[in-house]
Amino acid sequence: MPVTDEIETRLTKAFAPTELIVVDDSERHRGHAGYQEGGESHFNVKIRASAFDGQSRIQRHRAVHNALGADLVGRIHALSLDIGV
Amino acid sequence: MSAEQQIKDTITANDVVLYMKGTKEMPQCGFSSRVAGVLNYMGVNFADVNVLADDAIRQGIKDFSDWPTIPQLYVKGEFVGGCDIITEMTLSGELDTLLAENGVAFDKDAADKIREANG
Numbered sequence: 001m002p003v004t005d006e007i008e009t010r011l012t013k014a015f016a017p018t019e020l021i022v023v024d025d026s027e028r029h030r031g032h033a034g035y036q037e038g039g040e041s042h043f044n045v046k047i048r049a050s051a052f053d054g055q056s057r058i059q060r061h062r063a064v065h066n067a068l069g070a071d072l073v074g075r076i077h078a079l080s081l082d083i084g085v
Numbered sequence: 086m087s088a089e090q091q092i093k094d095t096i097t098a099n100d101v102v103l104y105m106k107g108t109k110e111m112p113q114c115g116f117s118s119r120v121a122g123v124l125n126y127m128g129v130n131f132a133d134v135n136v137l138a139d140d141a142i143r144q145g146i147k148d149f150s151d152w153p154t155i156p157q158l159y160v161k162g163e164f165v166g167g168c169d170i171i172t173e174m175t176l177s178g179e180l181d182t183l184l185a186e187n188g189v190a191f192d193k194d195a196a197d198k199i200r201e202a203n204g
Contacts, residue, residue: 057173061169061170082169
């Protein structure tokens with residue numbers, strides 16, 4: 001499964017988001033550290049879910065990291081997260 | 086000395102520490118560059134630790150904070166966040182508050198300029 005779909009699947013399952021946008025931003029980083037041919041190295045994620053209500057910024061990020069899992073986070077060079085309710 | 090002990094010593098001895106890829110003069114990654122750039126622009130006196138220069142620290146800092154990515158900012162020994170969080174806190178003014186509460190000097194006008202330019 002492409003990494004973009006994998007991210008969407010895991011976050012949808014964990015948070016039932018009202019909004020979820022996953023963008024493979026790898027091409028913009030061509031030539032930079034971590035770039036690999038074929039992309040799938042740099043991702044921007046925007047997620048909105050009531051599950052994050054009352055959580056600090058760090059708690060929200062940790063929740064997303066945990067939902068993605070160490071295996072997936074380890075495969076991604078860069079993950080930019082915009083998390084809200 | 087273990088990586089964990091080195092990290093504890095560093096974040097205890099320095100009010101503000103940025104674990105980053107590269108140095109504040111020559112960042113090696115866009116995310117590290119952004120956070121170092123904000124702190125430099127705001128005139129914050131901070132210690133930089135280049136994780137690319139030490140594999141034990143590079144892994145050790147991730148284990149220490151239970152946070153999978155670099156950069157990582159520490160103020161008075163407390164983990165504050167990575168690039169996304171520091172960017173959000175800069176724009177919201179929360180970073181100003183955090184620094185002020187911890188007695189860390191910074192240029193308020195410069196911080197306001199960042200917000201004006203990104204408002």
